[in-house]
Amino acid sequence: MVTIDDLGILRDVSYDGATLVVTITPTYSGCPAIGAIRADIDAALRGAGFDDVDVRTALHPAWTTDWVSAEGRRKLHEHGISPPTHGATATTGPVPLTLSLPTRLLTCPRCGSSDTRETSHFGSTACKSLHRCRSCGEPFEHVKEL
Ligand SMILES: [Zn+2]
Incomplete structure (x- = not known):
């Protein structure tokens, strides 16, 4: 439903000599999907007639949920998944720390109500909460902010 471009995983597509180089950044270093994503990109490009393909992984700069495009956020919401809040991780200067769990004000993607509560910090994948x-x-x- 969402593309690697929507998610901000696709960083660059360029030629290195005759080799088509696709650069991707995993959403987080332990993401188990990155191997499948690499294989899918490789297979799709070879299927489209590109024989000399190299899928490279760039870990720096680190992916952040702010790289999810407006279109990606719209699609997630449309499919009943609460998208990460844009700019939630952008900070300058001192970062306030708290020892209590922050109150999450998430809006229900089905009815729009903000009367929601977290039932589990981990969903079907580690990057989502229930x-x-x-x-x-x-x-x-909900796709957690990183
Ligand atoms: Zn609801």
Whole structure:
């Protein structure tokens, strides 16, 4: 439903001599999907007639959820997944720290209510958390800000 471009994983496509070089950045270093994503890019390009393909991984700068495009956020919301808040990780100067869990004000992607609560910090994948809407009762996943 969302492309690697929507998610900000695709960083660059260029030629190094005769080799088509695709540079990707994993969403986080332990993401198990990156191997499958590499293989899919390689297979798709070879299927499209590119024989000399190199899929490279760039770990720096590190991926952040701010790289998810507006289109990617729209698609996630449309598919019932609460998208990460844009700019939530952007900070300058001192960072306030707290020892208590921050209150998350997430909006239910189904009914729009902000009366939601986290039911699990981990969802179907480590980068998502599980929530339930107290208004419509529906559970939903949220892509965590990184
Ligand atoms: Zn709801």
